Amino acid sequence: MILPDSGEVCVNGNYDKTAYLLQCLMDNMSDLIYFKDRDSRFVMVNKALAKWQGNGSPADMIGKSDFDTYTASDARRMREDEKRIMESGEPLLGLEEHETWANGSHAWVSTTKMPLRNEEGDIVGIFGISRDITAHKEAELRAARYAGEMKRYAKEVKRVNDELEEELRMAGKLQKTFFPTCYPVFPEGAQPEGRQVEFHHYHHAGGLIGGDFCSIKKLSDTEAGVFLCDVMGHGVRAALGTALIRAMVDEISDSELDPGRYLERMNRALIPLLHQEEDLIYATACYLVLDTLTGRVRLANAGHPIPICLGADGQVRWCMEDHEKRGPALAIMDRASYPTLELQTQPGDAVIMFTDGIYEIAGANAEEYGEQRLMESFQRNRTLSLAELFPMILKEARLFAGEGAFDDDVCLVGFRLRKPA
Secondary structure (H helix, E strand, C coil), X not given: CXXXXXXXXXXXXXXXXXXXXXXXXXXXXXXXXXEEECCCXXXXXXXXXXXXCCCCCHHHHCCCCHHHCECHHHHHHXXXXXXXXXXXXXXXXXXXXXXXXXXXXXXXXXXXXXXXXXXXXXXEEEXXXXXXXXXXXXXXXXXXXXXXXHHHHHHHHXXXXXXXXXXXXXXXXXXXXXCCCCCCCCCCCCCHHHCCEEEEEEEECCCCCCCEEXXXXXXXXXXXXXXXXXXXXXXXXXXXXXXXXXXXXXXXXCCCCCHHHHHHHHXXXXXXXXXXXXXXXXXXXXXXEEECCCCEEEEEEEECCCCEEECCCCCEEECCCCHHHCECCECCCCCCCCCCEEEECCCCCEEEEECHHHCCCECCCCCECHHHHHHHHHHHCCCXXXXXXXXXXXXXXXXXXXXXXXXXXXEEEEEEECCCC
16 A cells, blocks of 8 residues: 555555565666556556656556546447456457547557556556657657558559559651651552652651651652751650641641752741740751652751761762751751752662661660761661661661660651662
8 A cells, every 4th residue: 555654555554675675666667567456446556657647656546447547438448358358268468559548638659558466366457658759659650641641642542643654655656647647649640669768667656746847848840858957855855846847847848849958947936936045955867859750959057967868879978078068957946057968860869868866876885886887887777778777777876875765756657769670
């Protein structure tokens, strides 16, 4: 029992060493220690519990129950737990409890309760120890809420990304319709074996959408225009640029046959659309007009890789000997000029245009494939049909890159004059 003056424990009127040591332990423990009778009323508590429940001393707690401190619902729950312990003799170990006081304050404790037995072994109550884990539990709950929020955020991000990817996939399908689905036939109505020109293009997309675009358009009964462009960058921005240029190709091709003036008109139209102060978007391009009767090719270049001519005589050469005759990329200079150059092709000759993605791919040592290796690849494979040639050119570039892949879009487009049967 608790002595009224000293607060020490006395058994049968004599100080008991074991009880004294127990009292010392209880008084100095920060954990909450308590003993209760069968009615769940306190018969002994330590100082920490008295302070926890807002009482002045352990003696003030004697005879009280949880109903004097906690909300009715919490007190009933605690009472039911203790009745089960006393009825079954089974302890309650390490239960994490949320406690709410009658004044509205709350805390978390980790509680262990066991049956209290007398000398005969009869259960006469319970005893227990509870530890304040409020700070730890609230941190845990904050972490759980944060994890839940992050999970919801990740789920939302995934949903948005999935929607965006689906939209990009649809945009990619739409962008594929920008490319030629059939080629001009010269002379009109000729069967494949009787056609004067073989046209072909090949496009490899570096992503769902990209910035490469080509067009092969019949201009007259004897002329065809071949256009290729590469809008700077990747993704949506580049794709929007190709959409703008595609619309201009159809419009300008019908009224301008000179390649240089063709690019000048396109440049003037693109400047207000792509040349913004806060962001610069530009496009390189090459445009040629082929006269299928004479083999004459007129071409102009806007900062684009120079086309390659595959001669029927086995020679492979650049279509422009002076690289400085290229004009600037589109949408950079307002009053840019683009000279029109001419070259003469013979039956069996081919002219190939391509974007820079095909030679900028890097090998295992970070060395770029380069224009010279590309030229050598065309030399090795020059006798193939264009439909066979273009995939082979990409295959050899991939072999050089090893495990690497084309990060950029790649497009090849061109024609071959056929030899008379």
